[in-house]
């Protein structure tokens with residue numbers, strides 16, 4: 001049961017981790033620049049734009065709210081990471 005679907009999910013997860021790491025590389029650089037210029041971690045207007053954009057990119061409209069939830073969670077994670085990165 002589920003063998004085919006779980007093989008598909010495993011392959012997708014592998015790609016997602018790679019993409020997440022790429023995104024985190026960019027986030028790490030942003031955190032460094034924010035620290036250098038003493039800028040706040042939170043940029044609410046950027047987050048609003050990201051959420052708008054990813055909703056628009058979602059082809060299956062049944063997934064739109066879930067995509068928004070995913071990116072809200074992602075940005076909670078990145079903000080926590082940036083905060084940790086810039087401590088001390």
Ligand SMILES: O=C(O)C(=O)C[C@]1(C(=O)O)C=C[C@@H](O)C=C1
Nearest residue numbers: 030041042043044046047075078
């Ligand atoms: O673009 C930034 O300024 C980021 O720090 C990245 C990011 C994101 O994960 O997309 C995270 C926190 C900000 O509130 C906005 C966006």
